[in-house]
Amino acid sequence: FPVPAEDYANIIPVNNGVMLLHYPVEGSMKYYLFNNGEKTGNIELFDFKKKKSELYESEVVNYLISGNKKFLLIRKSSNKFIEREIEPKKDEDIDLTRLNITIEPINEWKNMLYDTFNLIKENYWSKEKVEKLGDDPYLKYKKLLNKVSTRFELSDLIREMQGEYSTSHSYEIGGDLLNVESISIGKLGIDYEFKNNNYIITKIYNGDPSNESEKSPLLYTDIKENDIITSINGVSLDATNNPDKLLLGHANEIITIEIGDRNKTKKYYVKTMTDEKYLRYREFVERNRKYVHEKTGDKIGYIHIPDMGMNGFNEFFRIYDREANRSGLIVDLRFNGGGFVSQLLLEKLSRKRIGYDVPRRGIITPYPIDSINGPMVGLTNEYAGSDGDIGTHVFKLMGLGKVIGTRTWGGVVGINPKIKLLDNTTVTQPQFATWFKDVKYGMENYGTDPDIYVENMPQDFSTSKDVQLDTAIEYVLKEMNDYKRLDLT
The missing domain is CATH 2.30.42.10 (PDZ domain)
Structure with missing residues (x-):
């Protein structure tokens, strides 16, 4: 049937038509990982007789339809529910404030510990390890449930049980612990x-x-x-x-x-x-860029990649074309918070210059565009983790350049945090292990070593001295002397 292309999420047939829920095309920052944003979209009813669709309800999170196809239960934002008779269109708000629920914390906590364990059994990446440990992690901490007196203590129990698997990205976040709103301080930057x-x-x-x-x-x-x-x-x-x-x-x-x-x-x-961290981050990046440019006579570029998520992707492409068009490049992966886009960024960094596009008039551009025509070096430290670990290791593995700094965090088994427990607690299970031809599974709980070990000491921080960055500048300048550039002749 003729409907426009949309991001459809829930399509259900009704009498003489189809209900279609679709969401707008938008950025994903507010829905990423542990952010609590909920997508809202529109329900449209496509009428088979009229051969067209009409807006049925807006700002909808999701909806369900009754077995007889006569009633809808519509969930809107802020947990507002509407019961609706499809034909004729009648609404009845469901007043949840009148609904009283008796909660027995001990029974709820028992269920939460059990669900956490079952999720690990079903989703943990290594079937062999799950079978080896069996039910022991659960039985070990189940004994302590009757001694738990607060929700905080349950968190300790869940996290200790997760820790029995000795794997990164085993998180327990949110729930009834976070129902108290904090009061923010206004920031002036x-x-x-x-x-x-x-x-x-x-x-x-x-x-x-x-x-x-x-x-x-x-x-x-x-x-x-x-x-x-x-x-x-x-x-x-x-x-x-x-x-x-x-x-x-x-x-x-x-x-x-x-x-x-x-x-x-x-x-x-x-x-x-509310938050001035992005102001301070921009100062960090621009100060380093200016420092590198001034110290090298504008010969070397500098980019910082804060994570391997949306922020890191945006930051990379924000300045890469300006910084890559120099005789050398420093790629700063320090404090990289991880994510999933390292493959996309490394693919861009690995471009080798093999030619030029030369117009009669206009600007001569390299081929491939944005390819580096000089040596590169990576910077990393112990705060680069997850896909930051991976990005650092693959930078070396692909031969893009030497890595300077300290050993990375060492957590490379990824997660998909979608499932919540009874009180809206998010628990994660390490699901996606990382294997490389040189270290196999060896990055987990270890990280990757730099080629050149340099540590910024406490006294360096106190005097605003960045020894790692200075070492990177010296190394690239030295490498430029022997690098075989491809110049237009």
Whole structure:
């Protein structure tokens, strides 16, 4: 039947037609891994007689249909349910606030421990290990269930049982533990110090004005570093009232801030942020890029890959074309939080330049485009894990360049966190093991070693010195002397 192409998720036949639930095409960040975002879409009813579809209900999470095809149970966001008679179209809201449920915590916790164990038995990647351990992990901790008195203690029990398999990515997250909402502190994207009874702005993180989540709250003001903050929301700052205290509970709000001294002040209206990590991350990347460019006379490029998920994918392609068009490249995998896109990024990095596209007018471009025409080096550390482990190891395995830093985290058995327990707790089972021709399964619980071991020591952090990055710069500059570039002749 003629319906447009959509992301259809639930298609059910009804009398004289078909119900179709489809979701909009959108980014996946809010649904990734442990984020709790729920997709909402539209239900359309396609009428076989009229040969066309009409909007039936919007903002729907999912729906079910009764056995006689006469009633729908529609779930909307915030766990709102609607019972609907299909023909004629009649609604009846289901008031869940009147529904009282008696919960016996001990029985619920017994069920949760048992379900966690069964999920491991069904999904853990190694059938041999599951059979070897048998029911022992469950029976060992089942004995302690009657001694559990709080939900926190149940978490300990579940995690200890998961730990019997000695495998990474065995998580227990959420549930009744997280039902209390925290109060956020409004963020201004600054560092400050208390000196001579004044709060002095020592650093303003400007971020990236083109990206809403990286835009400094002070971007459109003339506030500058070394200015003094005298008050926030009309409350004067002193030894007991610091900026963070006065911004408690004012995240993502428009606040007033006064800058000046005892003689003269100026008031500003700014909107605070809930989280300034992206501002600080942009500062980290741009500082390193500038440092590498200046120290090498713009000969070497620098890219940082924060993870192997959506953020890492976006960050890579955000600056790769600018950084790859130089005589060398530093690929920084330190602090990589893992994900699943390492294959896509490594495929791009592995492009070998074999020619050029030469127009009569315009810009000469390399073939393949964005191929590197110089030596590369990878940077890694103990905080690069999961697909960050894998990306680092394959960087070496593919011969893209040497890796400098410290041994990586060592967790390469992947997960698919979709199943929740009774109280909405997410438990994961290591499902997807990683095998390579040189180390077989040896990366799990070990990681991958760098070719050149360099560790940033505590004293280096205190003086803002990056020995690993300096070593990478020296290595690439040295390698450039012997690298056989392909230049247009």
